[in-house]
Amino acid sequence: MTDAARATNLTSAAGLxxxxxxxxxxxxxxxxxxxxxxxxxxxxxxxxxxxxxxxGRFADGAPQxxxxxxxxxxxxxxxxxxMNPELxxxxxYAAGRLEVRGFLxxxxxxxxxxxxxxxxxxxxxxxxxxxxxxxxxxxxxxxxHYDLGNxxxxxxxxxxxxxxxxxxxxxxxxxxxxxxxxxxxxxRKLQLRAGETVVEAGCGWGALARYMxxxxxxxxxxxxxxxxxxxWARTRARTEGLDGQVEFxxxxxxxxxxxxxxxxxxxMLEHVGRASFHDLAHVVRRTVRRSGGRGLxxxxxxxxxxxxxxxxxxxxxxxxxxxxxxxVTADVLAxxxxxxxxxxxxxxxxxxxxxxxxxxxxxxREPVREAYGEEFRRTWELYLAGSEAAxxxxxxxxxxxxxxxxASRPPFLTRAILYGRDERPV
Amino acid sequence: MTDAARATNLTSAAGLxxxxxxxxxxxxxxxxxxxxxxxxxxxxxxxxxxxxxxxGRFADGAPQxxxxxxxxxxxxxxxxxxMNPELxxxxxYAAGRLEVRGFLxxxxxxxxxxxxxxxxxxxxxxxxxxxxxxxxxxxxxxxxHYDLGNxxxxxxxxxxxxxxxxxxxxxxxxxxxxxxxxxxxxxRKLQLRAGETVVEAGCGWGALARYMxxxxxxxxxxxxxxxxxxxWARTRARTEGLDGQVEFxxxxxxxxxxxxxxxxxxxMLEHVGRASFHDLAHVVRRTVRRSGGRGLxxxxxxxxxxxxxxxxxxxxxxxxxxxxxxxVTADVLAxxxxxxxxxxxxxxxxxxxxxxxxxxxxxxREPVREAYGEEFRRTWELYLAGSEAAxxxxxxxxxxxxxxxxASRPPFLTRAILYGRDERPV
Numbered sequence: 001m002t003d004a005a006r007a008t009n010l011t012s013a014a015g016l017x018x019x020x021x022x023x024x025x026x027x028x029x030x031x032x033x034x035x036x037x038x039x040x041x042x043x044x045x046x047x048x049x050x051x052x053x054x055x056g057r058f059a060d061g062a063p064q065x066x067x068x069x070x071x072x073x074x075x076x077x078x079x080x081x082x083m084n085p086e087l088x089x090x091x092x093y094a095a096g097r098l099e100v101r102g103f104l105x106x107x108x109x110x111x112x113x114x115x116x117x118x119x120x121x122x123x124x125x126x127x128x129x130x131x132x133x134x135x136x137x138x139x140x141x142x143x144x145h146y147d148l149g150n151x152x153x154x155x156x157x158x159x160x161x162x163x164x165x166x167x168x169x170x171x172x173x174x175x176x177x178x179x180x181x182x183x184x185x186x187x188r189k190l191q192l193r194a195g196e197t198v199v200e201a202g203c204g205w206g207a208l209a210r211y212m213x214x215x216x217x218x219x220x221x222x223x224x225x226x227x228x229x230x231x232w233a234r235t236r237a238r239t240e241g242l243d244g245q246v247e248f249x250x251x252x253x254x255x256x257x258x259x260x261x262x263x264x265x266x267x268m269l270e271h272v273g274r275a276s277f278h279d280l281a282h283v284v285r286r287t288v289r290r291s292g293g294r295g296l297x298x299x300x301x302x303x304x305x306x307x308x309x310x311x312x313x314x315x316x317x318x319x320x321x322x323x324x325x326x327x328v329t330a331d332v333l334a335x336x337x338x339x340x341x342x343x344x345x346x347x348x349x350x351x352x353x354x355x356x357x358x359x360x361x362x363x364x365r366e367p368v369r370e371a372y373g374e375e376f377r378r379t380w381e382l383y384l385a386g387s388e389a390a391x392x393x394x395x396x397x398x399x400x401x402x403x404x405x406x407a408s409r410p411p412f413l414t415r416a417i418l419y420g421r422d423e424r425p426v
Numbered sequence: 427m428t429d430a431a432r433a434t435n436l437t438s439a440a441g442l443x444x445x446x447x448x449x450x451x452x453x454x455x456x457x458x459x460x461x462x463x464x465x466x467x468x469x470x471x472x473x474x475x476x477x478x479x480x481x482g483r484f485a486d487g488a489p490q491x492x493x494x495x496x497x498x499x500x501x502x503x504x505x506x507x508x509m510n511p512e513l514x515x516x517x518x519y520a521a522g523r524l525e526v527r528g529f530l531x532x533x534x535x536x537x538x539x540x541x542x543x544x545x546x547x548x549x550x551x552x553x554x555x556x557x558x559x560x561x562x563x564x565x566x567x568x569x570x571h572y573d574l575g576n577x578x579x580x581x582x583x584x585x586x587x588x589x590x591x592x593x594x595x596x597x598x599x600x601x602x603x604x605x606x607x608x609x610x611x612x613x614r615k616l617q618l619r620a621g622e623t624v625v626e627a628g629c630g631w632g633a634l635a636r637y638m639x640x641x642x643x644x645x646x647x648x649x650x651x652x653x654x655x656x657x658w659a660r661t662r663a664r665t666e667g668l669d670g671q672v673e674f675x676x677x678x679x680x681x682x683x684x685x686x687x688x689x690x691x692x693x694m695l696e697h698v699g700r701a702s703f704h705d706l707a708h709v710v711r712r713t714v715r716r717s718g719g720r721g722l723x724x725x726x727x728x729x730x731x732x733x734x735x736x737x738x739x740x741x742x743x744x745x746x747x748x749x750x751x752x753x754v755t756a757d758v759l760a761x762x763x764x765x766x767x768x769x770x771x772x773x774x775x776x777x778x779x780x781x782x783x784x785x786x787x788x789x790x791r792e793p794v795r796e797a798y799g800e801e802f803r804r805t806w807e808l809y810l811a812g813s814e815a816a817x818x819x820x821x822x823x824x825x826x827x828x829x830x831x832x833a834s835r836p837p838f839l840t841r842a843i844l845y846g847r848d849e850r851p852v
Contacts, residue, residue, distance in 0.1 A: 113833075169840055303832055304760040325766055326752035334730040339820050340751055343769035348839060394765050394832040406729055406820040413774060414595060416845040
């Protein structure tokens with residue numbers, strides 16, 4: 001049996017990776033390797049994670065008991081982990097040159113707890129210096145992630161293809177039910193009334209747009225840059241008899257025109273980029289100007305300014321930035337003349353959503369490998385597990401922010417009316 | 427009948443001031459006065475408010491129809507309104523040298539709509555340059571406002587002496603019911619459990635501390651600098667048999683020690699001052715460090731950085747600053763290692779609270795005048811009416827922010843559990 005075959009054999013279907021190291025894949029171990037191994041192990045000291053080198057032995061200083069092990073297959077990986085672990089962990093893992101023994105989200109969580117936050121000023125500077133996403137770059141970034149093919153996403157998302165944090169109104173909810181509960185929560189927070197108009201910036205596969213049209217009787221213009229997503233969304237809208245009511249537009253959010261009763265954007269702000277916040281502020285200001293107007297931003301955020309993990313930026317979300325609540329309120333909403341009405345942090349709902357996605361992704365392991373290759377599959381496995389750990393630990397937040405023009409009456413005076421029932425069919 | 431007697435006679439008890447101008451109190455009108463009157467009238471152009479000079483005639487350019495009139499009794503007032511209306515409006519009103527015909531909150535609202543917001547950079551600069559409130563200054567500022575005498579506040583606050591925004595769970599609630607609903611809402615947001623410990627920074631007359639102890643069975647340490655308030659609070663706690671459980675401490679919030687399950691501060695942050703936010707961050711960090719710890723800040727805020735009206739700072743709240751949500755999250759919560767769990771804006775609840783206070787204050791008109799003098803009474807009348815207008819128009823916001831340590835489980839996963847019932851008796 002080859003090493004590769006043995007590894008496959010030992011890999012469970014639920015993300016529990018118990019591969020054996022490929023013996024001596026990295027060549028003979030030198031004293032330098034063992035010294036470097038000790039340095040890396042010291043960096044993750046206190047985390048119950050052991051570093052195992054390619055001779056099958058643990059690095060010096062590895063703890064007795066561990067939640068999991070990192071298995072390093074060659075010297076280049078070891079050097080990468082010593083120099084820039086945030087980038088090379090992902091690169092090596094995707095290439096199969098670094099493997100994890102143990103439950104991946106738990107091992108990542110244990111490692112994350114030990115990472116010192118980078119200096120705040122460096123983060124602020126980096127955020128300010130990042131170039132704005134031009135219209136072309138925005139289009140390229142969207143294609144990178146969202147045009148991987150509807151078939152790929154259909155393997156592990158819910159039936160409505162909602163690729164954002166779900167809302168588990170109770171702990172036992174299925175992913176399908178929780179995504180539906182999220183769509184309805186957004187509609188209730190906006191207090192949509194039949195006949196009103198809504199603009200959606202970044203609509204994915206159109207689940208929210210269709211839900212708003214179908215369940216709340218509003219007219220929707222939904223913007224997106226991904227043609228594959230839009231084709232799918234339009235087909236579904238036609239099937240559901242919504243084509244006169246819900247319009248899908250292939251364009252950048254910056255080209256939104258017109259005035260609406262409500263503005264909504266779920267999972268797009270992360271892709272806007274810090275330097276384009278003033279563009280978004282202009283869009284919000286000119287679309288939400290009616291008395292009684294209101295809006296909702298749903299986005300992945302941070303407690304303090306910090307760039308996304310460099311590997312995630314390189315492999316998963318080029319051009320993305322997860323802002324703080326302060327950045328969004330000071331640099332998008334205040335310049336747009338909006339008051340914050342309500343903020344809810346749903347980070348643990350996102351951890352659960354990601355756990356659901358990971359389970360489904362693990363089931364789709366073989367077809368994904370066949371269609372996209374093992375490196376791609378491992379990249380996505382790590383991305384989903386790492387994101388789950390980040391939300392579970394509070395390294396990432398999920399904010400829903402409701403806003404309305406300053407002098408305007410907010411959409412609700414007490415929240416009690418939002419929680420009278422779980423869903424509101426028209 | 428003298429002018430003064432006529433004025434009193436014509437003044438309704440509900441804040442509707444219909445005084446006649448004191449004829450020629452300001453001396454003979456000169457061409458300069460009429461020119462200056464036109465300038466001031468032009469500044470408030472578009473607002474349906476007329477300027478009437480001391481000869482009983484409207485200024486040039488006054489609108490035909492108006493929601494109310496400003497009656498200027500002398501040249502000094504007119505110059506003050508031209509030079510620095512934000513300060514001298516209040517000064518002149520309090521002195522009775524400027525009077526208002528019409529419903530005071532409405533006239534103030536009409537005038538406020540016309541005020542151009544000051545340049546943001548000037549506001550930011552001013553905020554940064556304001557000196558920190560030293561322990562001594564903090565004590566002096568508190569005495570200025572809160573030691574006016576319990577009898578004074580008892581005339582127009584609710585029975586429990588809650589001097590912060592109430593929560594009108596339904597529109598018909600009395601002030602007493604709405605204040606009780608607010609206390610309970612705060613407790614529910616903190617998910618207090620019997621036997622837990624709570625520290626309260628700035629406890630006023632102790633209504634929340636006693637409510638938490640009585641209804642939720644927690645042990646409370648409550649800090650305040652006002653001896654008069656504390657005497658009252660201690661007496662009430664003793665009467666209610668809470669003295670072992672609820673402890674009132676005469677000290678600055680910066681001297682809070684120990685660890686607690688929950689931190690709460692209602693209506694104190696406005697008095698902390700921008701330059702002392704890092705002090706507050708330290709207090710929050712060291713008091714809320716337990717896993718499962720959480721806190722709530724309830725404060726008057728702004729959409730964008732802006733100093734309080736200078737007259738309010740001079741006469742009502744020396745040392746006060748109403749921060750933005752961004753300032754509080756970036757400069758208090760993030761440095762304290764806290765994640766924002768939930769934010770609710772209750773500004774229209776504060777407008778209604780202030781309307782209730784104004785009605786009661788109007789009923790207490792004569793005894794307040796007798797005890798404190800007419801200038802004091804007019805100062806407070808204007809302060810209450812102006813604050814109501816500011817909240818109604820969105821110049822001021824009222825934020826309740828729930829937070830918890832980053833990696834800690836937030837106090838609730840869905841808000842639905844907060845709204846099952848209005849109050850939770852133990």
